[in-house]
Amino acid sequence: MVSKMLYFTRARRDGLWELHLYAFRRMLPFFFRYDYVNCARWGTVYLAEMANVPPDILLEFQQGNFVVKHANRRFNQVSPDQSTEWLNATGKKSGGLVGFTKVASSLNRWTLSYNFRTLIASHTKQMFHVTMDDDDDIYTHTECTKGRRMKDDGDEARMATSLKQHGVFQNKVDTLYNMINKDLVTVSIQESLLGAQCLEKNSLISLLKNVSIWLQIMTSMSISKLPYTRIKL
Amino acid sequence: MRTHKLTLQALWQLLRPQLNTHLYSVDVELRAELDSLESLSDTESISQMVDTLTSERFHQPILNFVKLLKEEDPNAEF
Numbered sequence: 001m002v003s004k005m006l007y008f009t010r011a012r013r014d015g016l017w018e019l020h021l022y023a024f025r026r027m028l029p030f031f032f033r034y035d036y037v038n039c040a041r042w043g044t045v046y047l048a049e050m051a052n053v054p055p056d057i058l059l060e061f062q063q064g065n066f067v068v069k070h071a072n073r074r075f076n077q078v079s080p081d082q083s084t085e086w087l088n089a090t091g092k093k094s095g096g097l098v099g100f101t102k103v104a105s106s107l108n109r110w111t112l113s114y115n116f117r118t119l120i121a122s123h124t125k126q127m128f129h130v131t132m133d134d135d136d137d138i139y140t141h142t143e144c145t146k147g148r149r150m151k152d153d154g155d156e157a158r159m160a161t162s163l164k165q166h167g168v169f170q171n172k173v174d175t176l177y178n179m180i181n182k183d184l185v186t187v188s189i190q191e192s193l194l195g196a197q198c199l200e201k202n203s204l205i206s207l208l209k210n211v212s213i214w215l216q217i218m219t220s221m222s223i224s225k226l227p228y229t230r231i232k233l
Numbered sequence: 234m235r236t237h238k239l240t241l242q243a244l245w246q247l248l249r250p251q252l253n254t255h256l257y258s259v260d261v262e263l264r265a266e267l268d269s270l271e272s273l274s275d276t277e278s279i280s281q282m283v284d285t286l287t288s289e290r291f292h293q294p295i296l297n298f299v300k301l302l303k304e305e306d307p308n309a310e311f
């Protein structure tokens with residue numbers, strides 16, 4: 001489960017579209033199994049829609065244009081919705097709209113002109129050779145600095161020592177057990193935990209097929225001829 | 234996220250001796266190649282190491298190792 005989350009994070013940070021879809025597809029059965037209903041149903045629709053994306057948009061996604069970044073560095077791309085949260089935050093702190101205006105028309109002017117003001121600021125910085133773009137150097141990433149790597153290595157070594165003290169991968173037992181208090185789980189709990197991915201695979205596959213067929217029908221017919229229908233998932 | 238990443242790395246630290254033993258029994262040359270690359274830290278050796286670890290030659294033994302681990306211990310499977 002952890003590896004899937006790490007794949008998903010890496011896919012976004014590096015802009016890897018195929019890895020993004022692969023990781024999301026592998027996470028879906030767990031949404032079904034652990035009753036994350038909204039993630040389960042809309043995640044299924046998302047996957048089916050991404051399988052039917054027009055070729056020119058697919059090309060853009062495969063080139064990494066499904067995530068955005070602020071500075072020209074490595075491993076720093078984020079989803080567009082996360083970046084708009086950052087934009088909202090710039091408006092809500094000092095220097096933005098806080099303490100400046102509550103009038104709706106002024107607020108709209110501030111928001112709608114934000115991109116132009118950013119462009120002017122960027123050109124002004126370039127004129128004075130003051131730029132946010134660093135050289136493409138891996139050592140500029142916060143997790144690659146010497147101090148951070150030493151801290152991570154130390155923490156990892158301490159964790160490995162602690163896991164070794166608790167006998168992880170040493171005590172061969174037939175049942176899942178809690179490594180701290182050595183409690184054994186019941187057979188049903190063990191089956192549920194170990195088979196979480198497989199148990200929901202069939203329902204996920206059938207739902208994906210239905211949604212995919214529905215999407216293909218929708219795209220092949222003209223939208224104006226269709227009555228409004230509400231699809232229940 | 235950092236905790237999960239470090240825990241995963243710590244778990245693989247514990248598994249490395251078992252993986253080494255498995256590789257010695259399956260493909261001694263591959264193990265020797267990885268041993269020689271491990272001691273070097275220049276950029277070319279790192280990219281060679283990455284190429285070796287992502288090759289099919291390493292992929293199959295590691296899949297077999299994980300399969301053996303799962304069969305022996307459900308905690309390892311979890």
